[in-house]
Amino acid sequence: MEHYTMNLTLKVWRQKNNNEKGSFETYQVKGISSEMSFLEMIDVLNEQLIVEGKEPIAFDHDCREGICGMCSMHIDGRAHGPWAQTTTCQLHMRQYKDGDTIVIEPWRAAAFPVIKDLAVDRSSFDRIIQAGGYVSINTGNAQDANSLPIEKQKADDSFAAAACIGCGACVAACPNASAMLFVSAKVSHLALLPQGAPERKERALNMVAQMDKEGFGSCTNIGACEAECPKGISLENIARLNREYIGAMFAGDK
Amino acid sequence: MNWNTLFSSSIGKKLQMGLTGIFLILFLLVHCYINAQIFWNDGGQKFNEAAHFMANNPLIRISELGLFAFLILHTVQGLSLYFKNKSKRTQSYKVSAGNATSKWYSRSMAILGTLILLFLVMHLNHFWVPSRITGLETYTFNGVEYHNLYAKMQLQFKDAMVVTIYTLGCISLAWHLMHGFYSAFQTLGLASFKYKSLIKTVGIAFSVLIPLLFAAMPIAFFLDLIK
Ligand code: HEM
Ligand code: SF4
Ligand code: FES
Numbered sequence: 001m002e003h004y005t006m007n008l009t010l011k012v013w014r015q016k017n018n019n020e021k022g023s024f025e026t027y028q029v030k031g032i033s034s035e036m037s038f039l040e041m042i043d044v045l046n047e048q049l050i051v052e053g054k055e056p057i058a059f060d061h062d063c064r065e066g067i068c069g070m071c072s073m074h075i076d077g078r079a080h081g082p083w084a085q086t087t088t089c090q091l092h093m094r095q096y097k098d099g100d101t102i103v104i105e106p107w108r109a110a111a112f113p114v115i116k117d118l119a120v121d122r123s124s125f126d127r128i129i130q131a132g133g134y135v136s137i138n139t140g141n142a143q144d145a146n147s148l149p150i151e152k153q154k155a156d157d158s159f160a161a162a163a164c165i166g167c168g169a170c171v172a173a174c175p176n177a178s179a180m181l182f183v184s185a186k187v188s189h190l191a192l193l194p195q196g197a198p199e200r201k202e203r204a205l206n207m208v209a210q211m212d213k214e215g216f217g218s219c220t221n222i223g224a225c226e227a228e229c230p231k232g233i234s235l236e237n238i239a240r241l242n243r244e245y246i247g248a249m250f251a252g253d254k
Numbered sequence: 255m256n257w258n259t260l261f262s263s264s265i266g267k268k269l270q271m272g273l274t275g276i277f278l279i280l281f282l283l284v285h286c287y288i289n290a291q292i293f294w295n296d297g298g299q300k301f302n303e304a305a306h307f308m309a310n311n312p313l314i315r316i317s318e319l320g321l322f323a324f325l326i327l328h329t330v331q332g333l334s335l336y337f338k339n340k341s342k343r344t345q346s347y348k349v350s351a352g353n354a355t356s357k358w359y360s361r362s363m364a365i366l367g368t369l370i371l372l373f374l375v376m377h378l379n380h381f382w383v384p385s386r387i388t389g390l391e392t393y394t395f396n397g398v399e400y401h402n403l404y405a406k407m408q409l410q411f412k413d414a415m416v417v418t419i420y421t422l423g424c425i426s427l428a429w430h431l432m433h434g435f436y437s438a439f440q441t442l443g444l445a446s447f448k449y450k451s452l453i454k455t456v457g458i459a460f461s462v463l464i465p466l467l468f469a470a471m472p473i474a475f476f477l478d479l480i481k
Contacts, residue, residue, distance in 0.1 A: 011348075024348065077349035103349045110342045173351065175361050176339035178264075205256060208265055217342035218264035218335055220363060221437040227355035236446050243443030245265045249256050 004034045006098035010045065012057055013105045018113045018121075024103075038081060038091040039064060039071060058117040064089040066230065069165030072172065073118055074105040079169035079228040087167065087230045107172035111179070111215040122168050124214035125182060131210035132203035133186045135195050154192045161189035163231040170225035170233070176217030181225035183211050184241035185233045191244055201248035208245055267331055272441035274328040275434055279460070281321055282427075286464050289471055295480045298404025299395065305403045309385065329371060336364035359429040360437075366430040373423030380410050411475035424469035431461035 007030045015022025029045050036044075039061055046056035060070040071088035075081035081091040096102065104118065112120040164185035171179050187204055190196030196203070219238060226235045260266040288308060291301035308314050352358075359366065381403065384390045390401045411417055435457030439445045445453050474480050 022345075074347060074349075077347060077351045078354065079351075105347055105349070108343055108345050108347055110344050173355055175343075175356075177342040178339070205259070208263055209259075212264050215342060216264075217339035218268055220268075220335070220339070220360070221433070221440045222356045222360045224351065224355040228351075235440070236450070239440055239443045239446045241443075242265060242268075242441060243446075245259075245263075246269060246443060249259050249266065249269075251256075 001034075001094060004098075005031050006034065006093070006096060006100070008032060008041075008096065008099075009101040011101065011103045012118070014057070014117055015106075015114050017116055022114065022117075032093055032096075034092075034094040036093045037064070037089055038073075038075070038093065039089050041093055058115070058119045060119045061089060066090045067165060069167030069230075072107045072120060072122075072168060074107060074172055076103050079107070079172040080167075080230055084227075085230055085232050087165075090230075107168055109168075109171050109177035109216070111177065112168060112171060120168075122166070124216070125166050125168065125179070127214060128179070128183060128207050128210045129186065132199070132206040133190070135190060135199065137195065148194055150193060158189045158192035161185045161192070161233065161237055164189075164229075164233050165231055167230060169228045169230060171216065173224040173228035174217065174219075175222060175224065176220055178219045178225070179211050179214075179216040180219035180238050180241065181229060181233055181235075183207055184237035187241045187244055188237045191240070200244060201251055204241065204244040204248045208241075267335060268441050270327060270331050271335070272438040274324040274331075275438040276442075277321070277324050278328065279431070279435065279438070282464055286467050290467060292404065292407070292471060292480055293474070297481065298402070298407075301404050302395075302400045302402060305385075306398070306400050309401070325374075329367065332367055333364060357433065360433040363430065363433060366426050369426035370423065370430060373419065373426065376419065377423070380416075381406060407471070408475055411472040414476065417472040417476045420472040421469050424465040427468070428461050428465035431465070432458065435460055 007028065010027045010029060011024045012027060013022055014025045027045055027049075029041065029048065032041050032044065039059075042057065042059060049056045060072055062068040062070040064071075066087045066089060069087070071080070073080065073088045075088065075091070080086060080088045082095060083091055106112075106114050106118045107120045107122075109120075111124045112122055115121050162185075164182060166182065168179075168182070170181035171177055174181075187200075187207060190203065191200045221235070221238070223235060226233065260269060288304045289301070291304050292298060294300045384406065385401055385403060390403065390406060392399050393402055394400070411420075436445060436454050439449075439453045439457075
């Protein structure tokens, strides 16, 4: 692919903290390489702002290799930008041409309050995990893998659900700001395995109760979450969570 | 048992939507079958007989009460969920994904439902109220007294305005079902790997065929295709 450079106009959401109102600021960046990642482009802008004596833009990032889930940015109306199954850190500037204008917003959801600029507080996800996204087994020697046979299909489905990186793009993309895709991935990857089965009912009930308490919306099966998820988490997990939950709701032993 | 979660949790409320939605779908099927009797073009005798049966069978009259209750629950819960969900994003996006990540009709269930509701008020006023409450013209055939609902249809559907509104009502219903049919099965947890494409296909067929048949009724009367 041919290398080129570009000049861009960026409209970035600036907000001091959660108590103050935010607004968009317009910036120009010059000489951006088509081989940069999107975050590197923001780094260039931030250096420029520091040199000018201005406040750099706060944004979350950590691994910059698509696995930590921190790089929350809503770019031109799309969670993590326009590429399918891609986090912001893996979006590259070859997507853009010279003269483009890019609008960058934080995840917008009542349950993800803005900390500053593009950084939002996603600890509501941590509290959902604390409510049941674990297996309570006493540790000891790891047993022989062959003593717990697991069907290939179930192992694969569980693994696919476990790929969720907790980034919150599903919430950001959902018109209802619902966290069902995230919760369904976390419930599924445990419920499908024998280790997770003993606590499956409590897990579904407790995690959903925490999800509701945190102020996420309810799922109306719109499907924008699946379209924006960087890890390809499927809506079938939401069907499974509904089965788990309805089963637990009417179970005689709980 | 955690029955209370049926009323307190988000999934419980969704379950109410899904179950009442499926009940309404079953009702549409029966309603459409009965009304399609007008297409015999026999001056409405078969249709009036079917309507007579529906009006006089005690089991059906009891289900009718259930139907009203479920329709009200579906409407109240649906609109309440809609406004609650709206409140979960206090600051809206300047640029939103729109049709790039979802279908417009999936995002428009509340407005489509409200259009259906407005249509229903008019529709009940045209047929249900006279037939059950204020009274309709009757006639006797083979010693049985029938309400002439058929004549009432003929009269109502002479009016181009009424026919237009009925057609728009059917179009709203079609789009509501285009999302709703699949969505209800997803809510019940049934739209999983094996059945998803089957449910989607049946859903699309149902959402097109049933409203089309319904819309064909006022249009056929208006164009004098049935007498
Ligand atoms: C004969 C008429 C109707 C039928 C057959 C019908 C059917 C359905 C079905 C099958 C669903 C999907 C449920 C789910 O996702 O689990 C649904 C959802 C919905 N309906 Fe209706 N409906 C009808 C009338 C109405 C009316 C009058 C309203 C009132 C405003 C309404 C509002 C809604 C809303 C807001 C939803 C989305 C709720 C959600 O997903 O949380 N519907 N409908
Ligand atoms: S389900 Fe997908 S979009 Fe949602 S938190 Fe997990 S990885 Fe992110
Ligand atoms: S920074 Fe870790 S996924 Fe993007």
